[in-house]
Amino acid sequence: MLNFELLAPELTLAVTAIVVILLDFGVKRKWWLAAVSILGLVVSAGFTISMWGGGSLALFNNMLAVDSFALFFKLLFLVIAALVILASTGYVAKFSRFQGEYYALVLLAALGMMLMAATAELISIYLALELTSISLYILVGFLKDSKSTEASLKYLLLGAVASAVLLFGMALVFGFTGQTQLGAIAQSLQAMSLAGVLSSPGLIAGMVLMVAGFGFKIAAVPFHMWVPDVYEGAPTPITAYLSVGSKAAGFAVLLRVFYSAFGMPHWLSLDWGLLFAILAAVGMTVGNIIALPQTNIKRMLGYSSIAQAGYLLVGMASVHIFLPASSYLPSVTGQSGLLFFLASYALTNLGAFIAIIAISSKLDSDLISDYAGMAKRAPVLALALTLCLISLIGMPPAAGFMAKFYIFSGAVQSGLLWLVIIAVINSVISAYYYLRVVKVMWMDKPASRAKVSSPPALRVALALSCLGVLVLGIIPGFVMKLAEMAAQMFAF
């Protein structure tokens, strides 16, 4: 049976993307393109919200799931795409051609991300991932200067390798279980004994290769090499999009694959839990330490996003409630913490990047030292950027504080206190480089007295994300509830 109405959010986006491309031929005033894109996103969000609470449904022979987990992510991606488009309007006006394609590709990437969150089958996961990736490869190269082209090529080549690794992993898992649907894989794994799994190293290799493939998407160490160059070279709104959208989509797939397909038996999930714990510890430490000496703010945020991926992986590693008697209770605090962290990180990082777009477009520089005295030249932008940086450190009253508290409380429940201690010490290290930007903006002498102005759409986007950061930091109850409902399916 085909319930096409369940696909309404995705179909809306696809149609909007096509309309935007066609409209590009007709209209002179290009802001119409952004307006139509936003409209499409809002309609799509409307459809998504109307499905909330409808229970878990499946489409196309269990290929796509429509459950609260998928809906949570779809809403997140729609919000992200809308903010990216709002932030792009001024930036894109610099392009003489292909503005329609720019917006359409942003929408198509969002469509791919939404499908990534919904797929429950290996082949369609791969397809959704490629839809996202290919759109982003093009967007990264959109500036067509040497840095942007280099970034795009690097991203394409490394992304293709990562896709191949992922596909190889999927093939191995398929080979040993004979299934591509996640639910069916879980069943066939549970039927295997401990000896059975141990005697098939190919299956374990398959899982590890899949971690590597997804690790590329979420920018986890050691699959992070592309991040700084691509972040620096890409158009800034696309950097923002990569740092939150692409990462969140990667985590959506990672959560669904590992928790629904490889979640049982317990010893198996504890094993990969440990793998993720180690990746988390290494990722945050490497990301934070390399971020310390950076002088370019986009590169710095690139390394910071590697570190944030480390914090997020803490949620992946929090598999069960740990009790001293070595019995295990199901817990989803780590997973709902991960979802909440993603939401707060998305708003925070978008806010930071939007402020950077506004400041850098005036300065024509991404060097931190050029932000000197920004508190005088653009007090509101400086304040907003400060708030976002404080949120990235994980200090109140910003969203990052609650997110860290929530995700780490899940980790402590799973007996990962050592990991939490590494993580909190890492946030102390990170305070140093985030606050350096704050210091430059508020304490250093401005190079000129010229005010830095920003277009209205950008200001709206910035206001929305900062408001979100504050709301999630002070009254996070509602979003935490949503995250908890979305993660409920991982209770096993």
Next chain:
Amino acid sequence: MDFNYLSTIIFLPALGAVIIAFIPGLSDRLIKWLSALFTLVPLALSIYLFAIFDRASGAIQFEEKLSWIPAINAHYHLGVDGISLPLVILMALLGFIVVLISWKIDLRPKEYFAWLLLLETSILGVFCSLDLLLFFLFWEIEVIPMYFLISIWGTGRKEYSAIKYVIYTLFGSAFMLAGILSLYFATGSLSMVDIAQGGMAMVQSVIPVAGIFWLLLIGFAVKLPVFPLHTWLPDAHTDAPTAVSVVLAGALLKMGGYGMIRVCVSIFPQVAREFALILIILAVVNVLYGAAITLRQTDLKRMIAYSSVSHMGYVLLGIFALSQVSLVGATMQMFSHGIITGLLFAMAGLVMHNSKERDLRKLGGLARQMPVIAVVFSVAGLASLGLPTTSGFAAEFLVFVGSFTSAAVVGIKLWTILGVLGIVLTAGYILWMLQRVFYGPPLDKFNKVKDADILERVYMFVFVVVIMGVGIYPAILTDVIKAGVMPVVGFLGG
């Protein structure tokens, strides 16, 4: 609940900060008057609470409780008892006075007063929160205003000192967060009151209960500060503007001592008893080492800063002597030190501001040029060394009597006696400092130096009245504190 006194007290300064920061075009004068208003009202309210506080009851009073984040069982839960109320009054008083002290600030006053008011909100929040998450939230917020205040309006190596302060504090609170999370997982609750009453004997936990105790203690120890985690303090004090030094020494350090009583001792009485000896030894080290280092200082503010390290040793001693009298003494010492050191820093700020000199080797004979400041500075100094009829005497006397007679630790008498030696050193450096600054032959280079003006005399008078008032009639505070200490002693089983 009829009127939410505590929420009003806590958030009025923050409201003032928002008004000052976001209404464009306020004149500097208006900003200062607004700041004074938004700190005076909380002060008045907190004194009113002190007046109507039920001294016979050890319970939490003026409680406010709302569900805040159901997903993690966190509540917006405020309340004060006899331990926190004096500290709330202390902060509210200092909050108002530092606005007066800052009256001459003309560099970016809008931001300055906004941060100052925000700082007051966060410290008041720490003293009033009864939910661990809320407590931690206020605890962390405090770092941001401090960072800005030191690094923009400070002197000397201000940016270095500011970031050092931030890193130390965050380092401490990183462990504290791990401790709070472990405690939350072990008990399923974030309410300090519930956890303390439930006890830790029966809980299952990831790590030993003592581990949680130490994680939390590190966070508080950085703030108090406890040797060897104290090195941020002299830097921060030396380079901070006067008003911030006053808040820092006066109220901020007390967050550490307060946290130790409220969390470490109340929730983990058994563990506290077990490790009391180590902490008492650290306390004595704090007292003697701090005093010895103070003797060597040549910078006026740095000297007072190190004397704080020494005096906070008495707080630590009083807390971990774990007897009723010593706990009352520790709380008393927190209040008294807040006022005395606040006044010392205010006076040091005036001397520095008026004479443009802070090096003790180059100062001298200022009693001739600034007699009023000299007298008040001397009063503060004598209070600091614990002269009878000042609050310093009452507080330190209680600490010593309480810990000398305590049965919590073997050999505490010896440690107490060693601690008392700190008084001798204190007398040494205080008198030496007063002599260096104010006495000796008047120097010609200071002939044009002015004495305190009217505004400055007003707040000096307030300080002196509080110091002498509490010194002559300590029961005004000890009655309240005793009520607050009672339940803690109950947990200790003493």
